[in-house]
Amino acid sequence: MKDFLQIIFTTQFGYSVLRVTTPILFAALAALVSDRAGVINIALEGIMLITALTGVLFSTWFHSAWLGLLMAVIMGTLTGMLLGYFHLKLKTNVILAAVALNLLASGGTIFVLYLIAGDKGISSSLASLTLPKITIPLLDKIPVLGPILSGHNVLTYFALLSVFLMHYFIYKTPMGMRIRAVGENPEAADSVGIGVKKTQFIALAMSGMIASFGGAYMSMGYVSWFSRDMTAGRGFIALAAEAMGGATPIGSFLASLLFGFFDALSNSLQLLRVPAEFVQMIPYVATVVGLVLYTAAKRNQYQRMLIKIGRQLEPEK
Amino acid sequence: MPDDAMLRMEKITKVYPNGIVANNEVDFSIRKGEIHALVGENGAGKSTLMRILFGLEESQKGRILLNGTEIKNESPHIAIANGIGMVHQHFMLVPSLTVAENMILGVEPKKGLRIDLQKAIKDTRALAEKYNLAVDPLAKVQFLSVGIKQKVEILKALYRGAEILILDEPTAVLTPQETKELFSELKLLKKQGNTIIFISHKLHEVKELCDRVTIMRNGRIKGTFNTADVTPTDISRLMVGRDVILEVEKDAAKPKEIVLSVTNLVMANDLGQRAVKGVSFQVRKGEILGIAGVEGNGQRELVKGVTGLERIAHGEVTILGESINRKAIKEIRNLGTCHIPEDRMTYGVAKEMTIEQNVLADKYDSQDYTGRILTKPRAIRDLSQKLVEEYQIKCSSPLQEVGMLSGGNIQKVVVAREFSTNPQLIIADQPTRGIDVGSTEFIRNRLVELRDEDSAVMLVSADLNEVLELSDSLIVMYEGEITAFFEDASKVSEEELGLYMLGIKHQTPEEIGGIVYEK
Amino acid sequence: MKNRKLAFESLRSVLAIAISLAIALVTILLVSDMPGTALKAFLFGPLDSMRHFGNVLEMMIPLIFTGLAVSIMFSAAQFNLGAEGAFFMGAVVSSFVAVQWTLPVVIHPIVSILIGGLTGAVFCGIPALLKVKWGASELVSSLMFNYIAFFFGLYLINYFLRDPNAGAMVSFKLLASAKLPYIIPKTRVHFGIIIAALTIVVMYFFVYRTRWGYKTLLTGLNSQFAKYAGIKTAVVVISAQVIGGFIAGAGGSIELLGLYRRFSWQQLPGYGWSGVIVAILARRNPAYVPLAAFFLAYLRIGADLMSRQSDVQNEIVAIIQGVMIVLIAAAGFLEKAQYRMVFRDATRDLTNVGNTAREVGG
Amino acid sequence: KAEEEAVKEVKEEVAEKPAEVDVLKIVLLLNGNLGDKSFFDSADNGMKMLKEEYGDKIETRTIEMSYDETKWEPTLLDVSEEDYDIIIVGTWQITEMLEAAAPMYPDNKYVIFDTAVNYAGGDFSNVYSIGYKQNEVSFVAGALAAKVTVSDMPLANKDKVVGFLGGMDIPVINDFLVGYIEGVQYVDKDIKVAISYIGSFSDSPKGKEMALAQYNQGADIGFNVAGQAGLGQLDAAKDVQRYAIGVDSDQALIFVDSDPEKANLITTSALKRVDNSLFRAVTMHMEGTAPYGEAEVLGFAEECVGLANNDIFKSVVPKDIRDFVLDVEQKIIDGEIIVSSAFGLTTEELNEIRNAVK
Numbered sequence A: 001m002k003d004f005l006q007i008i009f010t011t012q013f014g015y016s017v018l019r020v021t022t023p024i025l026f027a028a029l030a031a032l033v034s035d036r037a038g039v040i041n042i043a044l045e046g047i048m049l050i051t052a053l054t055g056v057l058f059s060t061w062f063h064s065a066w067l068g069l070l071m072a073v074i075m076g077t078l079t080g081m082l083l084g085y086f087h088l089k090l091k092t093n094v095i096l097a098a099v100a101l102n103l104l105a106s107g108g109t110i111f112v113l114y115l116i117a118g119d120k121g122i123s124s125s126l127a128s129l130t131l132p133k134i135t136i137p138l139l140d141k142i143p144v145l146g147p148i149l150s151g152h153n154v155l156t157y158f159a160l161l162s163v164f165l166m167h168y169f170i171y172k173t174p175m176g177m178r179i180r181a182v183g184e185n186p187e188a189a190d191s192v193g194i195g196v197k198k199t200q201f202i203a204l205a206m207s208g209m210i211a212s213f214g215g216a217y218m219s220m221g222y223v224s225w226f227s228r229d230m231t232a233g234r235g236f237i238a239l240a241a242e243a244m245g246g247a248t249p250i251g252s253f254l255a256s257l258l259f260g261f262f263d264a265l266s267n268s269l270q271l272l273r274v275p276a277e278f279v280q281m282i283p284y285v286a287t288v289v290g291l292v293l294y295t296a297a298k299r300n301q302y303q304r305m306l307i308k309i310g311r312q313l314e315p316e317k
Numbered sequence B: 001m002p003d004d005a006m007l008r009m010e011k012i013t014k015v016y017p018n019g020i021v022a023n024n025e026v027d028f029s030i031r032k033g034e035i036h037a038l039v040g041e042n043g044a045g046k047s048t049l050m051r052i053l054f055g056l057e058e059s060q061k062g063r064i065l066l067n068g069t070e071i072k073n074e075s076p077h078i079a080i081a082n083g084i085g086m087v088h089q090h091f092m093l094v095p096s097l098t099v100a101e102n103m104i105l106g107v108e109p110k111k112g113l114r115i116d117l118q119k120a121i122k123d124t125r126a127l128a129e130k131y132n133l134a135v136d137p138l139a140k141v142q143f144l145s146v147g148i149k150q151k152v153e154i155l156k157a158l159y160r161g162a163e164i165l166i167l168d169e170p171t172a173v174l175t176p177q178e179t180k181e182l183f184s185e186l187k188l189l190k191k192q193g194n195t196i197i198f199i200s201h202k203l204h205e206v207k208e209l210c211d212r213v214t215i216m217r218n219g220r221i222k223g224t225f226n227t228a229d230v231t232p233t234d235i236s237r238l239m240v241g242r243d244v245i246l247e248v249e250k251d252a253a254k255p256k257e258i259v260l261s262v263t264n265l266v267m268a269n270d271l272g273q274r275a276v277k278g279v280s281f282q283v284r285k286g287e288i289l290g291i292a293g294v295e296g297n298g299q300r301e302l303v304k305g306v307t308g309l310e311r312i313a314h315g316e317v318t319i320l321g322e323s324i325n326r327k328a329i330k331e332i333r334n335l336g337t338c339h340i341p342e343d344r345m346t347y348g349v350a351k352e353m354t355i356e357q358n359v360l361a362d363k364y365d366s367q368d369y370t371g372r373i374l375t376k377p378r379a380i381r382d383l384s385q386k387l388v389e390e391y392q393i394k395c396s397s398p399l400q401e402v403g404m405l406s407g408g409n410i411q412k413v414v415v416a417r418e419f420s421t422n423p424q425l426i427i428a429d430q431p432t433r434g435i436d437v438g439s440t441e442f443i444r445n446r447l448v449e450l451r452d453e454d455s456a457v458m459l460v461s462a463d464l465n466e467v468l469e470l471s472d473s474l475i476v477m478y479e480g481e482i483t484a485f486f487e488d489a490s491k492v493s494e495e496e497l498g499l500y501m502l503g504i505k506h507q508t509p510e511e512i513g514g515i516v517y518e519k
Numbered sequence C: 001m002k003n004r005k006l007a008f009e010s011l012r013s014v015l016a017i018a019i020s021l022a023i024a025l026v027t028i029l030l031v032s033d034m035p036g037t038a039l040k041a042f043l044f045g046p047l048d049s050m051r052h053f054g055n056v057l058e059m060m061i062p063l064i065f066t067g068l069a070v071s072i073m074f075s076a077a078q079f080n081l082g083a084e085g086a087f088f089m090g091a092v093v094s095s096f097v098a099v100q101w102t103l104p105v106v107i108h109p110i111v112s113i114l115i116g117g118l119t120g121a122v123f124c125g126i127p128a129l130l131k132v133k134w135g136a137s138e139l140v141s142s143l144m145f146n147y148i149a150f151f152f153g154l155y156l157i158n159y160f161l162r163d164p165n166a167g168a169m170v171s172f173k174l175l176a177s178a179k180l181p182y183i184i185p186k187t188r189v190h191f192g193i194i195i196a197a198l199t200i201v202v203m204y205f206f207v208y209r210t211r212w213g214y215k216t217l218l219t220g221l222n223s224q225f226a227k228y229a230g231i232k233t234a235v236v237v238i239s240a241q242v243i244g245g246f247i248a249g250a251g252g253s254i255e256l257l258g259l260y261r262r263f264s265w266q267q268l269p270g271y272g273w274s275g276v277i278v279a280i281l282a283r284r285n286p287a288y289v290p291l292a293a294f295f296l297a298y299l300r301i302g303a304d305l306m307s308r309q310s311d312v313q314n315e316i317v318a319i320i321q322g323v324m325i326v327l328i329a330a331a332g333f334l335e336k337a338q339y340r341m342v343f344r345d346a347t348r349d350l351t352n353v354g355n356t357a358r359e360v361g362g
Numbered sequence D: 001k002a003e004e005e006a007v008k009e010v011k012e013e014v015a016e017k018p019a020e021v022d023v024l025k026i027v028l029l030l031n032g033n034l035g036d037k038s039f040f041d042s043a044d045n046g047m048k049m050l051k052e053e054y055g056d057k058i059e060t061r062t063i064e065m066s067y068d069e070t071k072w073e074p075t076l077l078d079v080s081e082e083d084y085d086i087i088i089v090g091t092w093q094i095t096e097m098l099e100a101a102a103p104m105y106p107d108n109k110y111v112i113f114d115t116a117v118n119y120a121g122g123d124f125s126n127v128y129s130i131g132y133k134q135n136e137v138s139f140v141a142g143a144l145a146a147k148v149t150v151s152d153m154p155l156a157n158k159d160k161v162v163g164f165l166g167g168m169d170i171p172v173i174n175d176f177l178v179g180y181i182e183g184v185q186y187v188d189k190d191i192k193v194a195i196s197y198i199g200s201f202s203d204s205p206k207g208k209e210m211a212l213a214q215y216n217q218g219a220d221i222g223f224n225v226a227g228q229a230g231l232g233q234l235d236a237a238k239d240v241q242r243y244a245i246g247v248d249s250d251q252a253l254i255f256v257d258s259d260p261e262k263a264n265l266i267t268t269s270a271l272k273r274v275d276n277s278l279f280r281a282v283t284m285h286m287e288g289t290a291p292y293g294e295a296e297v298l299g300f301a302e303e304c305v306g307l308a309n310n311d312i313f314k315s316v317v318p319k320d321i322r323d324f325v326l327d328v329e330q331k332i333i334d335g336e337i338i339v340s341s342a343f344g345l346t347t348e349e350l351n352e353i354r355n356a357v358k
Ligand SMILES: Nc1ncnc2c1ncn2[C@@H]1O[C@H](COP(=O)(O)OP(=O)(O)OP(=O)(O)O)[C@@H](O)[C@H]1O
Pocket: B018, B020, B042, B043, B044, B403, B404, B405, B406, B407, B408, B409, B434, B435, B436, B439, C361
């Protein structure tokens, strides 16, 4: 137990929670924007994989991490649009289209990697670049908080910022309101001239774009290469985080952080010689538990209210 | 009269992907500043024509001329820009947004990047005042009554600068009093220079409000007349193609023992608010108890409680003496209950299944149709064949998918299934909504027949005509409570009923208590 | 009308397959220096020897099981993607039975498969339960359960069944009495294919000829209607996923007992996701599952042989699969053409009969 | 690139031209994919070395059978029926399949590396097994790590902790681990070893996370034995500026051009020269001296294990440590130091060893 606390109460641990959270947070926000428009995007896994590779390839070719990021974002947006095309134009069930896209991404990235680098596992033979880390002046001087919050990859800060941007976007801007309207009552949106499909298409494109930051972070921040199936389920976890967060930006952020905490914990806990496989289950179990607690709380609220409504009557009569 | 037409639709033909020809070479025109009625049977193609005008559907042929120039309303967006507004048959509002937010949806005023909500609220207030349509801009739409929602819908259209206003069956869910209010508002609009297309099944309303009327049947136009020149009988003959008598012939009821007994029932609605507030009543064998009321006054939740579809928050429901509070739907059905649901597409059928499979829905575990393991296809075939004939369901065979049938025929499938189990208690929720005259007649007669065969019938209907016509006795629901009980429904007038439905009149608890025959 | 619809659907499927194959061909032409060899191996490789054709049949077996599992879950409109985890856990647990219990020859695999199936049932059943009880989306939780199953399975093998003398993390050898025999000479096609065939027949009758199947379909097509008709939809929702999980788990067990000497998976085998493809291609109808499974297995073995015999990597199959699934499941694909057909019919009947097409539908 | 062309050409020849009789045909079956920058790549490199050395006299082909186990046996049987002179397979996982196949094709010659068939269990006179003394090289790596953590090298800290990052908790990896721990303890019994298993040989992001956790626990040098996943450790080393030890192939060389900063932290690599051992095997085959029917365990003497003695090693590691390490190596060769093996240890026994350095 002492060892356990020693691990958790270190600044390095806090630092790694944020780092691990970053890709999940991007993906959760990506899930959120499409979910709000009424389309569930389970292709985040594939989109992140594709954009992770895109970032690596273009940063190698252009000798610039920023251009790599730019291309990844373009690619992610295009992939989101592709999903939109499948779902909205060709009318494929969106879950099936996403499963197809994920399969395509998993094999397709390796196919492309092999064509370009001659490797089937990892891109380390390419001299790809990483995005810079940022030391925040002043903040990094503060004890405890400094080492936890400062010195992260630039995308980690962007992820945190994105939570607020997303909140603003969804609740304060016309497009955000349209997205919510389309998700809640598409016919109503349609009848006031908001193109439902158009809005959903935009939401999916945005979703792809946001997820692409997560993908780029994986290969140009988290690590410095692309490797086979490197997203390892983070796109799925993000869906759970978004659901757990009640489809709100702040909620999704907190849920992602929770997952990040358990994931970081699972990486450290092994040092205490807890069975590795057991430890690796923890984040997933935590996510399911969190999801159930959240939905159960919602359901309980309803039950309690039913009982209350029943009771209210008695003094009246 | 091509010269005086403000808007002309020419040779509009619309075929839905399922092969239904909803509009067939339709020519339709309106003049500036008139209120123009569009009437026709269910499925005649009225809504379709208007949806084409409003850009929600695309026609395969034909064109639209506004003030002589062709316009292409490819989306509502363009239609709105062309000064056309539409209030739909079903509300088109986003429940979680406020009135003001609904008003501006799609045409949001902006301040920088964000929505300028203050302006939206101010504009809504101003507009409401100008047209005398009182609404609270800050109220969330999900908590509004139907009447107010209707106003919001009209304001929405006006906010978008509509000069031509399409109203698709706006009075279907309103009380006579609310209807009257709406009419005065519409007349005000007309005075201020707007043009209105008004769709209704109620011909006296057409006579009262409209300048001209266009009649549709089977996707074609049957003619356009000055309302002053035609009688309702003329119109209905043109609509249906024959004379219709919608009078149901029935003898006085001979009620026997109590079948359904509801005591102090409390139900919640989807939002967790109390929707039924301690209601008690009883229905006896051999009678039809009508439940009248404006939609949204707790009838839906009442039906859900009585049929076991939702949990009862408080109180008790018994059928033939057995409490159903803790019973599963199957057990309730096994007590001899059947249920014609209000929304047939959601609760009444599985569209993708065949008629045969749909008919099986409440009897799949009966020995007659399934053995120990396998189903008995022959028996199922025979039953559905019989029902199709008996109920005159128009279809190619019982193997046709239900989704391919017209609304009236879908309703007949539901009714045939539900009535085929010799029910003790029939819960009929809006049994003839949105279906044509022929089918309506058929279903109403069948209900009376079953009553005469000693079934107990609880009839919920927002159609005043229907409740008055069919019910033996009658209760009125307002805001989740029973506000009136009439032992003999034939003694009540439509106007009087309206007063109770609006909550303007209220009987004493003693009078209402008459509906409980025995404790 | 019905035949027309069927014909159109078939046409669409064929076209979808043709388009995806065409994309594959173009890709091969672009990337390969030896397109002739590659194409030949890809298209005809599986037919060039008994062993290769056997490979196709071998691969069909797990695909049939997961395809059926996903079909039944999707039929009840339950988007449970946990077949992957159920398949894995089924194999893990049945390897315990196959290693540690001594049972007579025929009984041993039966018990092992049943227990594997039960394990799968639990793993798909939990997300179902979570949904019914607390409203947690089965889609999301089943995705998490795949990972939980994976790590939990590895934990079990590593700590309870691991052969310390083996040079990798694998279980002890499966007892010979538990193995499923090979039934086609010169191939490794094992008895599992017969179990698969039986399961298909059983599932077909289950879905289309029993009250439980009826309840499942009804719940899947319109759950509110099903509830209204007195069906306990919660029970159906759970049972469909439990049955699906059972089939997937049994499939994992059969794959293990048929083709493996020990439990040795170090990663999720991916058959759960393939099951989704099979189910879609088969349109959730058990009768079409073997066709879809054969087709997919043929493609994959073809791609493998191609990568072995030429310079084209077998990952190309991912591209073919992806395009194909999307197009086959695309209601909008060729919709315009279909619509034109409908329009022509409807208006022709109009001029003939001079009435609405209401009668056309009827 | 040029090499690839060559391989492609070879493939073309194999596939499209009838075989010529006097050419030695070799096929290497990998039960995984190339690109791990360690084990499989090293085996493939053996083929390239052979081609370079013998040119037209031999034909080589490498088949990646992927990680999907169901594909391995059919492929093995397929190539067994073709006219290859030598069929090379590797890793323990494929042993039992080879044991089934080899007696069926007595005229074929098989080489299996990194494991051995059970010669007592059947007639495997046509199989030559190659094992590696990874525990010995790992011992040396452990000694180096121990010396580094107590040294005053620029990135070394005061804590007496070193890291070990394994791919999976399996015997081959644990063989490395046991040697490593013994090597560490040979230098100083108080040094702790932070041990993690990634649970995968491919999840390099996870590898990086776990390595970071080790470094955060005070390790200033870590040893990765995790194939592709282990590359995560090298990235972690660069992030926190600590040292690393590579495995299998010379991992500093991989990055020396693309990322010199990272390369300079990879003090050395514990080489498991699969390439050398295969080259040696084929050469012996051509000379007619290949010991088919036997298993050999190759070590320092055959240059099949060893520390990478590259420029980085020489510039980063102080001379006294280097000398010490070379001395340890010599002592092992001379038999003065006997290194234990993890093969045959139970989980409990292993736990005892692991807990001793916790
Ligand atoms: N959203 C929809 N999608 C597809 N088809 C629909 C839809 N809505 C209605 N239909 C088709 O319309 C018909 C039923 O619609 P509706 O309820 O308007 O019938 P109706 O014309 O009013 O029937 P009746 O004249 O018998 O009352 C069916 O043929 C059905 O297939």
